[in-house]
Amino acid sequence: MVPWVKKYAPKSLQEVIGHEKEKALLKKIVESHSKKGKPVFLYGGTGNGKTCAVYALANDFGLELIEVNASDTRNAASIESMLGGAINQGSLFGGGKIILIDEVEGLSGTKDRGGIPAVAKLIEKSSFPIVIIGVDAYAPKLKALKKASELIHFKQLDYEEIFPLLKKICSKEKIGFDEDALKHIARSSGGDVRAAINDLQSSASGAKITMDSVAWTGERNVTVKMENALKIVFKTKNPLLALRAYDEVDEDIDKIFLWVEENLPREYVKPKDLATGFDNLSLANVFFGRIRRWQYYRFYVYCYALLSAGIALSKEEKYSSSISYRPTTKLLRIWMANQRNAKRKGIAHKIAGKTHMSSYRAFHDAVPFMAALSKSKTTGNNLAELFDFNSEEVNWLKEFKN
Ligand SMILES: Nc1ncnc2c1ncn2[C@@H]1O[C@H](COP(=O)(O)OP(=O)(O)OP(=O)(O)O)[C@@H](O)[C@H]1O
Ligand SMILES: [Mg+2]
Numbered sequence: 221m222v223p224w225v226k227k228y229a230p231k232s233l234q235e236v237i238g239h240e241k242e243k244a245l246l247k248k249i250v251e252s253h254s255k256k257g258k259p260v261f262l263y264g265g266t267g268n269g270k271t272c273a274v275y276a277l278a279n280d281f282g283l284e285l286i287e288v289n290a291s292d293t294r295n296a297a298s299i300e301s302m303l304g305g306a307i308n309q310g311s312l313f314g315g316g317k318i319i320l321i322d323e324v325e326g327l328s329g330t331k332d333r334g335g336i337p338a339v340a341k342l343i344e345k346s347s348f349p350i351v352i353i354g355v356d357a358y359a360p361k362l363k364a365l366k367k368a369s370e371l372i373h374f375k376q377l378d379y380e381e382i383f384p385l386l387k388k389i390c391s392k393e394k395i396g397f398d399e400d401a402l403k404h405i406a407r408s409s410g411g412d413v414r415a416a417i418n419d420l421q422s423s424a425s426g427a428k429i430t431m432d433s434v435a436w437t438g439e440r441n442v443t444v445k446m447e448n449a450l451k452i453v454f455k456t457k458n459p460l461l462a463l464r465a466y467d468e469v470d471e472d473i474d475k476i477f478l479w480v481e482e483n484l485p486r487e488y489v490k491p492k493d494l495a496t497g498f499d500n501l502s503l504a505n506v507f508f509g510r511i512r513r514w515q516y517y518r519f520y521v522y523c524y525a526l527l528s529a530g531i532a533l534s535k536e537e538k539y540s541s542s543i544s545y546r547p548t549t550k551l552l553r554i555w556m557a558n559q560r561n562a563k564r565k566g567i568a569h570k571i572a573g574k575t576h577m578s579s580y581r582a583f584h585d586a587v588p589f590m591a592a593l594s595k596s597k598t599t600g601n602n603l604a605e606l607f608d609f610n611s612e613e614v615n616w617l618k619e620f621k622n
Contacts, residue, residue: 224421225414228389233276236269237385237413238377245372246277250318250349259343259350261366263357264374267414270353273374274320284317299327299338307346317348324354324362340364376411379403385413386420396428404434446471446479450545453480453532454487462532466524473520476527477505478548484531486543493535500530563616570607591620 230236233243242262249260262270278285286306288299306319327335343350343365357366357373383406390397405423409416423433452465466476480501488494504526507519568583571590575582590607594600594617604614 223418224389224393225417228385228392228417229272230269230276232280233273234280236273236276238381239269239273239374242372242374243273245370246273246351247280249370250277250281250283253349257349259346259352259365259369260372261352261354261357261369262372262374263354265355265376265411267409267412268374268376269413270374271320271322274318274351274353278318281316281318285320286317287320287322299335300342303339303342307342307348319346319348319350320353321350322353324352324365325356325359336361336365340368343368377413378411379406379409382406382409382411382413382416386416389417389420390424390429393424395424398428398430401429401431401434404431446476446547447545450479450483453528454483454535454545455538456532457535457538459529459533462528463525465528473508473523473527475548477501477508478550479545480527480531482548482550483543483545486545487539487541488535489539490536496534497531500526500534504530563613567607567609567613567617570609570613574607587617588620588622591617591622594618594620 233247236243246260246262249257262274264270275285277283288302288306303319303321306317321339324336324339327339339352352365352369354362356362357369357371383403386402386406387397387399390402401423402420405416405419409419419434420429423429426433446469449465449469453462456462469476471479484497484501485494488497504523507522507526510516511519511523564583564587565579567590568579568587571577571586572579572582575586577586590603594603594614600614600618603609603617609617
């Protein structure tokens with residue numbers, strides 16, 4: 221049986237549903253590509269047509285498509301050998317070509333062996349249009365590529381855009397359907413067209429697709445986004461409504477903490493509301509700490525209650541402002557701090573392994589001590605041998621300042 225996602229994959233850009241402005245932009249960039257043209261960075265959630273749009277585009281313009289799937293080609297050497305040739309040689313059939321670097325997140329970003337710097341370097345030289353596809357163009361490791369490219373965002377599609385496609389497939393397959401059933405599939409796909417078509421095919425075993433045959437699809441894919449949950453919490457004064465806000469959020473509770481923390485000061489601008497809000501947030505955090513320390517899982521109830529109804533009732537009256545809630549920047553800051561500490565952690569780990577002290581103690585107490593000892597060349601060498609420090613670690617210790 222041929223999967224319908226393959227059978228009905230769009231052959232032309234016109235058949236790619238939605239994304240009208242973005243498609244026009246893609247076309248324009250390819251049409252007017254000059255030697256100095258920037259690459260396109262196409263990004264967005266899964267299954268909404270990024271890869272198939274580029275194939276359709278190549279088809280429309282009669283261009284040869286050279287694809288490098290970044291998940292298979294992680295390091296600089298293989299990127300260079302795969303892309304280098306394609307970028308410089310003419311097309312196999314004498315026409316033009318498009319170079320597609322799909323799933324760019326799969327490339328490693330490290331400086332020495334990294335695929336990302338290799339791509340960034342190669343795109344400067346390309347005389348053909350390049351399309352890079354990824355999920356999130358704002359990921360820190362993709363910064364250089366993002367900066368060098370023209371960004372195009374494929375947003376998740378609305379169910380009203382997906383529904384006609386499902387209808388068309390049913391009529392081509394000569395399968396009867398209830399409109400409500402197809403709408404249900406379209407809705408529960410969460411904007412993922414691939415998921416919607418797969419669900420349609422799985423529901424089509426009987427003579428007709430009815431609500432009964434699609435009821436199961438509602439159980440997956442429904443990820444009410446965090447933003448929607450926050451909107452409920454911040455905008456309602458009704459505790460019962462607020463209590464259910466996170467029911468369908470598919471995120472860990474620590475992520476919820478970060479989202480609330482990030483957006484609370486943006487929503488609750490009156491000092492009194494803000495103070496009460498943070499009091500409730502910190503109380504939730506106290507319970508969360510107890511869960512982690514003592515595994516008192518029943519405290520989750522209090523955590524969620526404080527994060528939802530607690531925050532909702534912290535305001536005197538609701539704010540009419542409409543802001544879009546944003547994900548936390550705290551994780552990024554933690555990540556940066558971790559990067560800074562990575563070397564020290566590695567050293568502490570080696571010390572801890574040999575001396576049987578905890579990594580924590582080694583990190584805080586032993587590292588400065590070892591660093592002081594390492595200032596002397598012979599002791600430094602002896603320590604390096606004892607603890608198996610590599611040359612980078614030895615240098616780091618020498619330069620360490622407390
Ligand atoms: N906008 C669309 N219009 C028509 N069909 C679509 C669309 N989006 C997805 N499809 C269908 O879903 C299949 C998968 O889409 P595609 O591979 O382009 O998704 P993607 O955005 O690249 O997803 P991923 O991020 O998971 O790689 C296509 O072969 C096609 O059948
Ligand atoms: Mg894809």
